[in-house]
Amino acid sequence: MRLKKWLRPALRVRTSQQQQKDRRVILLTVLLAGTLMVAIALFAFTSGNAGHELATLATADVASEGEEANTTARADEQGAAANIQIADQQALKRYSLFYFYEDARSTRYLDYQAAHPELSAEQVVIRVNVDLDTVDYEVVSPASDVSVINTLVSKHYSLPYDYEPADLAYYGELLIKSEAIGPLDQLIADASADGVPLSPTSGYRSAATQETLYNGYVASFGYEAAEVQSAHPGFSEHQTGWAIDFSPTNYLFYDTPQAYWLAENAYKYGFIVRYTEENTDMTLYIHEPWHIRYVGSQVSNYMHDNNIASFEEYWVKYVQHTPPPLG
Ligand SMILES: [Zn+2]
The missing domain is CATH 1.20.5 (Single alpha-helices involved in coiled-coils or other helix-helix interfaces)
Incomplete structure (x- = not known):
């Protein structure tokens, strides 16, 4: 523009x-x-x-x-x-009021009591002292001096696999500690006189024999049943030479005159019925009225007179520990 x-x-x-x-x-x-x-x-x-x-x-x-x-x-x-x-x-x-209390186990007593509130303080201490708070066959101590009469053999106290007692002797076809032969013979004779015939069927067993036996139990009854009826090799009282079984070694022995006679009289001869109905929780075996163990008449009478229901309890109180002098 x-x-x-x-x-x-x-x-x-x-x-x-x-x-x-x-x-x-x-x-x-x-x-x-x-x-x-x-x-x-x-x-x-x-x-x-x-x-x-x-x-x-x-x-x-x-x-x-x-x-x-x-x-x-x-x-x-x-x-x-x-x-x-x-x-x-x-x-x-x-717990510490008991002379067999062990300070090193204090936490274990508390834990075991917590898991078993129904048990008395004394029962707790005894059971933990024999390692019942641990897994069977896993926490194991060597049986204390195996040659002595009051050695404890259990699922927590074992014998060397190749251990064989020094002084075994034959009783019929069985091998047992020679010291126990006289008392056993007397026991069988007296029972027979009372009209109660007893037939001993097993005494000393080597760990190898026990192994065969245990495996047989597993094969016949299964693992769990075998566990409460038969010891692992190295864990059987029979290997000490102090134990004897009477036939039949099964439930057929329950409620027989033989079972009652032994329960009532074995202590008089220095024997104890090792696995009773009352002590299965302590021994970890079923009631075996056919199995007796020689402990000597001093111990057997003491256990009888003081209602000590298991050898474990006796062992804790008088072998593992020594009671303080009276007075
Ligand atoms: Zn036996």
């Missing part, structure tokens, strides 16, 4: 005025916008902050409630722990 000459200067003036105005408008707008944005940002920040503060307060509230609960729970726990500690100390005090 071509402007008329005279118009040009005016236009130029107007234009520059217009431009200045425009610049002012833009500047103002920018300023306003900036202020607005700052205001919005400030508002957002403060309100956000306030929200945050509120949230913090709420959290603090919850936290303090939670803390209170935690504190209460902790106090309860501490109280319970303190109670347990007191109870444990009281229990340990009860």
